[in-house]
Amino acid sequence: VKDRILTGNRLEARLKELGYVGSKLEFSDFEFPARATQSFLNALDPSNAQDPLLLQILPQEAEREINEGYSSDPVADQKYEIVPGLIHKYHNRVLLIASNSCAIHCRYCFRKAFPYHSNGISERMMETWSKYIRSKPELKEVIFSGGDPLYSDRKALLRLCEQLSKIKHIKALRFHTRVPIVCPEMIEESFIDSLALLPLRIVFVLHANHVREINDESIALIKRLHKREFILLSQSVLLKGINDSVEVLAQLFEKLTDNLIMPYYLNLLDKVTGSAHFEVEHEQAMAIYRELLATCSGYTVPKLVRDDGGANKRIFT
Numbered sequence: 290v291k292d293r294i295l296t297g298n299r300l301e302a303r304l305k306e307l308g309y310v311g312s313k314l315e316f317s318d319f320e321f322p323a324r325a326t327q328s329f330l331n332a333l334d335p336s337n338a339q340d341p342l343l344l345q346i347l348p349q350e351a352e353r354e355i356n357e358g359y360s361s362d363p364v365a366d367q368k369y370e371i372v373p374g375l376i377h378k379y380h381n382r383v384l385l386i387a388s389n390s391c392a393i394h395c396r397y398c399f400r401k402a403f404p405y406h407s408n409g410i411s412e413r414m415m416e417t418w419s420k421y422i423r424s425k426p427e428l429k430e431v432i433f434s435g436g437d438p439l440y441s442d443r444k445a446l447l448r449l450c451e452q453l454s455k456i457k458h459i460k461a462l463r464f465h466t467r468v469p470i471v472c473p474e475m476i477e478e479s480f481i482d483s484l485a486l487l488p489l490r491i492v493f494v495l496h497a498n499h500v501r502e503i504n505d506e507s508i509a510l511i512k513r514l515h516k517r518e519f520i521l522l523s524q525s526v527l528l529k530g531i532n533d534s535v536e537v538l539a540q541l542f543e544k545l546t547d548n549l550i551m552p553y554y555l556n557l558l559d560k561v562t563g564s565a566h567f568e569v570e571h572e573q574a575m576a577i578y579r580e581l582l583a584t585c586s587g588y589t590v591p592k593l594v595r596d597d598g599g600a601n602k603r604i605f606t
């Protein structure tokens with residue numbers, strides 16, 4: 290399945306095969322290298338330099354700009370990181386960064402500078418994380434966040450989930466992931482079966498930014514997850530030139546809802562260095578959001594939020 294992931298020359302060659310005509314590709318010259326899956330590439334239109342899927346994966350010169358207010362750690366991971374890969378920011382939930390990579394590199398990624406080399410699911414880390422979680426009875430939920438938790442050694446991930454399920458006060462596991470959207474074939478049935486056996490609430494928060502990202506294979510996987518009674522939510526990032534219109538967002542949220550995924554979060558951009566070209570001005574974001582609320586069924590419109598590194602996300606209405 291790893292053949293489904295393209296980087297460097299292979300990615301450039303594949304894009305050119307599909308009709309990419311741009312001349313300024315520098316796939317190997319960015320610290321956060323370009324990376325995409327076959328299924329994501331199949332959904333984009335490489336002959337259109339403004340294609341909303343292409344813009345999410347194509348490195349641009351603007352990423353080298355330094356802008357005021359942007360930093361390498363916009364959500365303050367370092368402040369709340371108790372031990373490598375364990376972030377305790379919210380009162381009753383803890384975040385585990387249990388994977389050090391992703392199937393796709395989103396150019397606006399808020400963790401593109403995260404020191405992943407020190408993370409991963411080793412037996413030693415599992416023990417360290419479990420020990421901390423056992424010692425905090427206020428914790429009810431473990432959230433697996435990006436690097437993508439489903440782009441990892443799934444046997445080790447299951448061992449960790451089983452270990453966590455034995456901690457009395459833990460009631461839920463939540464996976465924030467892009468894999469079911471950008472590489473659904475990566476999720477084996479045996480993994481879904483094993484998760485379903487755990488005596489815990491299992492929640493998937495699927496990351497999708499544009500309706501064209503959701504293909505038939507993703508939908509088939511989503512149906513299988515739904516059959517297991519997992520809770521399915523979505524999160525999206527509001528991105529300039531990609532989904533900054535009422536029409537595009539409404540289409541996305543409707544498709545998610547049609548497929549029994551409840552739109553959960555619409556995130557304002559996390560201000561990570563090199564992402565200023567994706568920012569939608571706050572006033573414009575609010576205008577888009579208010580029109581969504583006025584024109585769509587309320588339950589199809591996610592919360593508009595910003596994580597600015599505080600102890601809770603800010604919610605806008």
Ligand code: SF4
Binds near residue numbers: 395496
């Ligand atoms: S999938 Fe998530 S963690 Fe991975 S590059 Fe995209 S935004 Fe970042």
